[in-house]
Amino acid sequence: MCLRDWFVDLTPVGQALLAGLFTWSVTCLGAAGVFLLRDINRRLLDSMLGFSGGVMLAASCWSLLGPAIEISQQGTLPAWLPHTIGFLIGGGSLWIMDKTLPHLHLGMPIEQAEGPKTSWSRTVLLVSAITLHNIPEGLAVGVAFGGVIAGVPSASVNAAMVLALGIGIQNFPEGVAVALPLRAEGMSRRKSFWYGQLSAIVEPPAAVLGAAAVIYVAPILPYALSFAAGAMVYVVVEELIPESHREGNVDLATFSLLIGFAVMMGLDVGLG
Template sequence: MEWFVSLPAVMQALLGTLFTWGMTALGAALVFTTKNVNQKFLDSMLGFAGGVMIAASFWSLLSPALEMAENSSLPVWLPAAIGFLSGGFFLLIVDKILPHLHPDQPIEKAEGIHPSTKKRSTLLVLAITLHNIPEGLAVGVAFGAVAAGFPSASLTGAIALAIGIGIQNFPEGLAVSMPLRRDGMSRTKSFMYGQFSGLVEPIAAIIGAVSVMFIQPLLPYALSFAAGAMIFVVAEEVIPGSQENGNTDLASISLMIGFVIMMILDVALG
């Protein structure tokens, strides 16, 4: 652990998101071991992922942002409110622009600008990539906050966030690779597309870490921005996707379990 502590924050964020990308790849790799995945399992994992993201949004992002704003001349709630809403509106704009297709949806329901010009595989990858942008940003900002020396930020808390996001990335890789395999794509190509969706997280993490290290007053806004972006993804895609096949009770309980596990990780380690 000492070797990790001694690393620069940018390198810590990079390693943390390489882990989250690895979990995406691990989920996508299930395409090599099974022909089909039980829909109840998929819906429960998606609900679980939503719970992790909701808990991480508060315990790892919004709560530290509120503590950091206590020494500001502004009202304590203002940076968190501005950042949170900005994150949601940013994802809303990206959602309207970026062509993407939710897993298990017909190509006719693709969203964004000119989605009909893209292949189904590309649209699926872009959908999960859209999820992963705020997750990578959140990890990067968390490690950057530690390097900036804020008392409310802790290295163990940033590590807990990376672990939690890594856990919920597992079903996201599977959510891309399995539909592509069902469409007739080879196992290798299905895996490659599935894991590729997680590669945006290290890039977003580096951007987040560098930004808050050099512009420290932005930190409460950046943490809240990442939280707002994640909540938008949960409300707009994750929860509806987990319940559209009728497994509403299972998905809801799984969401609560995911929330509790992420809360325990953050409180126990942070």
């Protein structure tokens, strides 16, 4: 039996766990760059952030909202309603977390930390910011695998695997973007790597939670898929795009976002 057949035979929760571990491991790989480099060029960092944003936007459209709309059309409610509600709740939930969880965006002075005032160190605040937007990524992977139970063409194991691959691809520069700035601030390589990979450790449990939720409460599936999409779009617009533009590399970051979007779109159409 080939590896793919073995994977397909697993339960959706098992598939989601392995996919979450995969996306986390790619973050680890990116964070491991700290053992080779001390700093990262700002233009390269901004292009990575833009690329990640493009991947997340495309994943939200094709891998999450597409199946959510298709499933909504089979229900008794107006076809436009379930995924619209889920999308808005997803973005709103991230907004609430953004206001209630202390965090600090990359490159910002600690005085500009967002959320409630806290005595947390700069490092913890930085990791908190990245962890905040890894939660919807993990949920997205989980609900994609759980969504296979809906039986619609756009919610297949192949499509879920493509989503996990896309999230994994954008997690590599994410690991770099966390670990190398910490190293540049004087933290040891080992600690920089530790905090870099720690930012994505929430993805495997979030993936399992997402898959289990839609399996055992099947009617929430279109809401869950669109919830993850709304949360991811919020992260892109609120964090990744502004951060990639902050040093003036607007054109570079924008074209990188387009490339990321095209890569994820191509993966979804070609492999999903």
